[in-house]
Amino acid sequence: MRKLGGITLLLTLCAGTVYAENVAPPIPVGIAVAQTSNVALFGQEQIIGAKIAETYFNIKKGVNGTPIKLVTQDTGGDEAGAINAVQNLISKEKVVGIVGPTLSQQAFGADPIANRLQVPVIGPSNTAKGVPQIGEYIGRVSAPVAKVAPYAVKQALKQNQKIKRVAILYAQNDAFSSSETVTFQETVKNMKLETVTVQKFMTTDTDFTTQATAVLNANVDLVIVSGLAADGGNLVKQLRQLGYKGIVIGGNGFNTANVFSVCGSNCDGILVAQAYSPEADNPTNKAFVAAYRAAYKKDPPQFSAQAFTAVQVFVEGLRKVEAATKKKITQLDLATVRTELNKALRKGSYITPLGEISLDKEGDINQKTFYVSQIKMDSAGKVGKFVIVK
């Protein structure tokens, strides 16, 4: 028995050092997102989006007849987990490309490894500055915060031209929120508005009396909050309860139905800029929304739409590789597929649930349309929805 174990070990070791090895059908695409830890809330939505994409494109003949197969690895919420997951997908699962990781910080940890091993990575939700610049194999389909956030401020000014004094609040321990707030502060400055007060909080806070009082004392007409659903929602709730009447802009953390249950009727009227809207009018999005609604009886969130898009970009990229090399993917060796795929990803545009997008040379997304929605709550304050404002 022990001998057998030794032989198997030897065989597996040999298998690791085979040089030119072809891609085996179905074509493996790696998904490295958080399925555990406190980031799993986003990771789960991403898995759903990616799985819908897998089914959708395999029904559409996959890559010219060869189906794709998603291989998922849990990254957990930390950098070490992301490195392990990515390493696993590359050397053990032999994926052609990777969708992930969930957090920008994890991307900074794990993406350099994929880049060194020349495996294309598409970030479905990395929004921090500098992610596509990690290397030539790194791209993303999540628009950076700097692009999305200003739309909400413009919309607020449309609703109330008299806005002059602005209060800005942000969660200082959240990477996304703290980079989003910089964009908001710059936008406010560029629009010749006055930032009267900047308040910080933690995503773990529950009592926001200090911040709310400071905002009320500053006598502002616009409040901009960058935080996650739980803390941001609570903050808005307490701000409203203490008597703030003006417009509230929520950052991307408010871009989820989870916020409705936190602030209830006090959510009403919050403006949120979105990179995705279920109402986007194109066939891919319609199919995606229909599949999501059929399974979960609600509208898909942005994280799922972006994960779907990431898988779509890979599938269409693989099709382009076949068109360019005039060979099936399964006839090419893995290393060639990875490098060719990376080149193909950056060419042409894609009609995705996010609308028409393309990747620039660095791998960053060019997205044509963004949306601004306003939260509308029913009279009981239980059920809410995002309504697009134009």
Next chain:
Amino acid sequence: MEGFLQNYGFLLVTLVQQALLALSLYFPFMAGQLSLASPGFYALGGYIAAIMATVDSCASLRNALGWTIFPLEWLVAALVSGILALIVGIPSLRLRGIYLALGTIAFVEILRVLFLNLDITGGAIGIFDIPQLFEERWSYILIFGPLLVVVLLFIHRLQHSRTGRAFKAIREDELAAGAMGINPTYYKVQAFVIGAVLAGIVGAMSAPLLNTWNARQGTFDASVSYLAYVLIGGSRSLWGPLLGAALLAALPELLRPLRDARLIMNGLVLVVASIYLPHGIVGALSRLWSFFSTPSAARGGE
């Protein structure tokens, strides 16, 4: 062999790294002090290395030194951690037991909030694009491995020195130790500083390993896992933290094929070990050893 290192190289390095962090907690433990400050110094060391490796004002220094900048980073991290530990340790080691633990948790939190708010530490996103010492992840074993050996030898020597015996005396009974002419505060601070220096060096070595460094490194969660390493492994022997760290850090990765169930397994090990092995795994093993190695007559059999 290459395939194996590709797959498990990073895990191997992580194991050694976690073992070192567990040992950094073991030093105060030797003197009977429950300190959870290690993650704070780990984060500090990492930031020092990351800043020295990326900041523009250090560029000329980096060019002049070449790869020797890395040992310099470790040295600076060790020095700064040591000095900070001295400043924090003298007042906080007047606290005992659970109060010291609480004090050190507060210290870790203060550092975290500081790192989140300073400009030089990059806020919540942290510092990225940290230059690499080695191309491959597994090569990092070449720095973590020797450090582990040195630390183990150090502990081994320390245990039989005057200082080591003083630690032990304080651990067993601080009052009695004081009555015998041992200055408890002096030795407690010493143990605390040694642990902090080690954590700082490990942090400085880990920054290039992870490619990035941010305030999520070295949080309260990390304190708890390091403590678990020591307690599950056994707090009375230097092999305890080592074994505990190796086991608990490796489990979630080795159980990857179980997917979602892997964390359940991990939790199960923790629960079973803490209920049935009050002296940790090493404690149980050594009791088992003495049970079998003593002749049955000596055990009071007929």
